[in-house]
Structure formats: structure tokens, C-alpha cells
Amino acid sequence: MPTLLVTASPHRDEALGNRLARQIAARKGGDLLVRDLAAEPLPPLTVDYARALTLRDPLPRSNATLELSERLIEELESTDRLIIATPMHNFGMPAALKLWVDYVLRIHRTFAPTPQGKVGLLAARPTLVIVSSGGFHRAGESKQPNFLTPHLEAVLSTLGIRAPEFVYLEGLVGRRATPEAMIAEAVAVLGDAWY
Ligand SMILES: Cc1cc2nc3c(=O)[nH]c(=O)nc-3n(C[C@H](O)[C@H](O)[C@H](O)COP(=O)(O)O)c2cc1C
Incomplete structure (x- = not known):
């Protein structure tokens, strides 16, 4: 079962959250794909991308920002x-993570607007934040x-990913406390699905 790990800390590998995430991913096994938003910052959104999302007819010319969105x-x-x-x-969430959200939460691609509200188009999956x-x-x-928890919960649920564990x-x-003690404290409250 491949895991996607999205990290957004400017402290990168020294961040306690990144250490805990890698520890959990290693225990789960399987392939690990890492999207480090601090090591490889995403470019700001372009007018072509904004137009492609908000105009009824997407622009026909090649759109590098849209291609990056597809990759993510x-x-x-x-x-x-x-x-x-x-x-x-x-x-709230750091700007780097918010930008990732703006690339992946895309109308008609990862969610559909309906009279009942936005409906996620991605497959449900176990998710830990x-x-x-x-x-x-x-x-x-x-x-x-x-504001981080309710915002990210709304984003994930609009993608189709419900009930993430935080x-x-x-x-x-x-x-x-020491980093090891703080990690142990966090692990102690994690559900069986994760540790
Ligand atoms: C720009 C900036 C804003 C921050 N805002 C908050 C905040 O609103 N509340 C808070 O508790 N800590 C805040 N912090 C502290 C970080 O959350 C803290 O350093 C945390 O350890 C970062 O985690 P990391 O090691 O994974 O990067 C802020 C840090 C920075 C650099």
C-alpha cells in the first residue's frame, strides 16, 4: 500500500512532525512517496491557471501550472x-501547504460542484495529519x-477524504520534554490503524 507523505516544515528533516511521520510510514511499510513542500517550494499560481479554473472553457494553450497541478x-x-x-x-496552515491545496483541490477534477455542495472525486483512504x-x-x-484543523478537514473532505486522524x-x-518523549506522547494517542 503506497503512502504519500506531504511535509511543509521549513525545519525539514529536523522537524519533530517529519520525524514522527517517517517513523509511522516505516512501520506501515510499502512504498513511500515524499512531497517536501519546503525543499521544493511550489511556484505561485499564474493567471493562466486561475483562468483555466474559473472560465467555462479552459484555455487551449499549454499551461505549465495546470500540468504541475496534474502531477500533484x-x-x-x-x-x-x-x-x-x-x-x-x-x-493556520503554512503558506507552502495552502499553495499545495490550491493545486490539488480543483473544480471538475478533484471535486464536483453539485446543488447539494462540493463532492469529492478522489478515493477515500486512511489519512493522518x-x-x-x-x-x-x-x-x-x-x-x-x-484554524488549521477545521480548514484542512474541510479541504480533505472536499477531496473525498473523510475522517482523517489528527x-x-x-x-x-x-x-x-525531550523530542523522544514528545513523540512517545503523540504515538500513545494514535489509533491502532497507525501504530
Ligand atoms: C511564521 C511562523 C508562525 C508561527 N505561528 C505559530 C502559531 O500561530 N501558533 C503556534 O503555536 N506556533 C507558531 N509558530 C511556531 C511553530 O508552530 C513551531 O516552531 C513548530 O515547532 C513548528 O513545527 P516544525 O518543527 O514542524 O516546523 C510559528 C512559527 C513560524 C515560523
């Missing part, structure tokens, strides 16, 4: 399991809002 969607279509490891930036944050955002310890690595700035 094919990465989702050629894998059966999805892991996203992302930091929280300013209460690892969210790292400098501070705390969950009930009890919460000192800030978390796991949180919180308080990473001024760490209260």
Missing part, C-alpha cells in the same frame, strides 16, 4: 494512504485559536 493530483491518485506533517503558522505548534491550542491549555505535537517552542 496524480501523486494522490497513485497512493492509498496519506500522511501530512505540518507546522501551525499564525493559527500531524500538526506541530510552538504553543498550545487545545482545550484546557489553549491560549490561541486553531495528532498534535504542542508546546515545541521552549520544549517541556
